Amino acid sequence: MGLCLLVLIAIGSLIYWLYTMNKEYYVLSFFAPRVRTKDGRPLDSIAPVAKGKTIFGNCFDMYGLKESDVFQHSRKRARDLKSSYIEYGLGVPLYNIIDAENAELILNDQSLISKSIVYEFLHPALQTGLLTSTDKKWHSRRKMLTPTFHFNILGQFEEIFKAESQKFIKQFDGKTETDVSLSELIPRFTLNSVCETAMGVKLDDMAEQGDLYRKNFGLIEKYFMERLGNPFFWNQTIYELFGAKKEAPALKVVHDFSSEIIAKRRILLKEDLEQRKNTQADADDIYINKKQRYAMLDTLIFAEKDGLIDHNGICEEVDTLMFEGYDTTSMGLIFGLMNMSLYADKQELCYQEINEFIDDDFSNLDVNQIAKLKYLDCFVKETMRMFPSVPIMGRKAVRETALANGLILPAGTQITIHVYDIHHNAKYWDSPYEFRPERFLPENTKDRHIYSYIPFSAGQRNCIGQKYAQLEMKTLLIAMVKTFKILPLVEPKDFVFNTGITLRTNNNVKVKLVRRK
Numbered sequence: 001m002g003l004c005l006l007v008l009i010a011i012g013s014l015i016y017w018l019y020t021m022n023k024e025y026y027v028l029s030f031f032a033p034r035v036r037t038k039d040g041r042p043l044d045s046i047a048p049v050a051k052g053k054t055i056f057g058n059c060f061d062m063y064g065l066k067e068s069d070v071f072q073h074s075r076k077r078a079r080d081l082k083s084s085y086i087e088y089g090l091g092v093p094l095y096n097i098i099d100a101e102n103a104e105l106i107l108n109d110q111s112l113i114s115k116s117i118v119y120e121f122l123h124p125a126l127q128t129g130l131l132t133s134t135d136k137k138w139h140s141r142r143k144m145l146t147p148t149f150h151f152n153i154l155g156q157f158e159e160i161f162k163a164e165s166q167k168f169i170k171q172f173d174g175k176t177e178t179d180v181s182l183s184e185l186i187p188r189f190t191l192n193s194v195c196e197t198a199m200g201v202k203l204d205d206m207a208e209q210g211d212l213y214r215k216n217f218g219l220i221e222k223y224f225m226e227r228l229g230n231p232f233f234w235n236q237t238i239y240e241l242f243g244a245k246k247e248a249p250a251l252k253v254v255h256d257f258s259s260e261i262i263a264k265r266r267i268l269l270k271e272d273l274e275q276r277k278n279t280q281a282d283a284d285d286i287y288i289n290k291k292q293r294y295a296m297l298d299t300l301i302f303a304e305k306d307g308l309i310d311h312n313g314i315c316e317e318v319d320t321l322m323f324e325g326y327d328t329t330s331m332g333l334i335f336g337l338m339n340m341s342l343y344a345d346k347q348e349l350c351y352q353e354i355n356e357f358i359d360d361d362f363s364n365l366d367v368n369q370i371a372k373l374k375y376l377d378c379f380v381k382e383t384m385r386m387f388p389s390v391p392i393m394g395r396k397a398v399r400e401t402a403l404a405n406g407l408i409l410p411a412g413t414q415i416t417i418h419v420y421d422i423h424h425n426a427k428y429w430d431s432p433y434e435f436r437p438e439r440f441l442p443e444n445t446k447d448r449h450i451y452s453y454i455p456f457s458a459g460q461r462n463c464i465g466q467k468y469a470q471l472e473m474k475t476l477l478i479a480m481v482k483t484f485k486i487l488p489l490v491e492p493k494d495f496v497f498n499t500g501i502t503l504r505t506n507n508n509v510k511v512k513l514v515r516r517k
């Protein structure tokens with residue numbers, strides 16, 4: 001009897017304790033600390049809390065979902081809740097941003113530059129390179145790499161983009177019309193371009209390894225998504241014990257490829273430097289000397305000589321630049337060419353403009369001429385609005401953070417910026433699912449919130465390669481539109497989209513090319 005009473009008191013006390021704890025922590029969500037408001041207003045008046053699928057908050061909302069269902073899940077949440085919202089994951093609050101005002105708050109907050117936990121899932125592939133690192137390491141790497149995207153260097157890279165674009169077109173020599181699978185051909189083009197510009201290594205005799213690299217990065221992305229959907233695998237130790245093994249062969253292929261690129265460039269650079277020794281005018285001007293071309297990788301190799309980075313550091317930056325540099329532009333080009341095919345009238349406007357400014361033999365195709373193509377710029381922008389290559393970005397509040405919107409985010413809060421939802425938010429975009437490049441004409445942009453369009457992110461951790469990417473994409477688009485009429489072979493209404501590390505579709509995106517002259 002006495003024992004029963006003791007047990008009852010213990011259970012009662014436990015329930016009371018859990019009840020009081022539940023005010024500060026979402027107990028069933030594995031003690032996730034609750035987001036509060038500064039002035040004690042109800043949380044829902046600033047950000048609604050999404051109802052979970054189980055009693056464990058939102059911990060298992062994505063469990064077992066296919067990649068395409070993950071994409072739809074986020075879209076549905078945005079449609080249902082209509083404003084940036086809160087979820088509770090396994091022991092952490094999740095703040096989901098779907099509007100420009102809150103995106104601005106997050107991206108401009110100097111204390112929110114650390115990436116969220118999902119970027120740790122990329123550590124086996126990219127370690128802590130520029131994309132995934134934080135604090136001092138990120139600052140020093142960003143400082144080291146920024147000059148490699150200097151305007152003069154981009155001017156030199158343009159020669160490579162032009163040569164690669166002409167090579168791309170040459171593969172259709174002798175054909176007056178042909179059907180092409182963009183999903184197959186474009187990633188090869190962008191990987192070649194990034195290897196030649198950023199790494200200073202031509203892939204001509206490494207085409208097969210390049211294809212293997214892409215295939216295996218695809219696998220790494222698949223495992224990344226599987227891990228995202230299983231909250232238990234968010235824990236590093238559990239993942240290493242039960243999930244990581246299958247990733248190892250793909251990681252080996254990817255790292256072997258980048259190591260070979262680095263080894264090749266070390267040899268080429270040594271030969272190059274010996275040749276240039278007597279002709280170098282000013283050693284300090286080495287990266288931006290107009291006559292001489294250096295790859296981004298060279299900057300890292302020089303920095304290694306100065307003791308600023310070691311071999312492993314070079315590997316992580318090469319893996320980062322290669323991955324970020326090929327996959328994102330690849331999706332931009334696939335959707336860009338697809339849009340050319342779908343909107344014949346807009347393609348015609350691009351064609352007229354290109355004909356006005358670019359010579360038929362492409363001899364004057366350079367950075368300055370490209371800057372004159374205002375309609376093409378709108379076309380590319382609208383493509384990236386509708387199909388942002390990077391559809392989500394993540395940040396983490398490393399300490400308790402008060403936001404100007406009145407929310408207090410506890411330490412550990414994971415923040416996801418849903419770029420896709422911001423780019424389709426009817427608050428900023430009239431008929432958001434319609435393709436209208438004219439939205440980006442100066443007269444139509446002046447009243448729009450700047451953070452409603454963030455394909456390259458914004459603030460301190462914006463995309464270091466954004467000018468490079470636009471130049472590369474525009475160069476191929478110019479070459480293609482000038483040479484071919486691009487006709488449609490797909491109907492995007494049938495597309496099934498996936499959230500991966502980049503935006504993906506399961507469908508093979510194809511177009512028909514008909515030679516213009």
Ligand code: HEM
Pocket residue numbers: 130131132142194198320321324325326328329332388389390392393394454455456457460461462463464465466468469
């Ligand atoms: C259409 C093409 C591209 C798009 C849409 C894009 C988009 C982005 C976005 C949204 C971010 C921020 C990611 C985040 O906060 O998690 C980012 C970061 C980054 N991007 Fe790009 N990117 C593109 C092309 C490139 C290219 C061509 C390169 C390099 C050659 C590059 C290198 C990087 C790097 C290194 C970062 C990390 C920057 C940092 O944290 O300091 N990107 N990119």
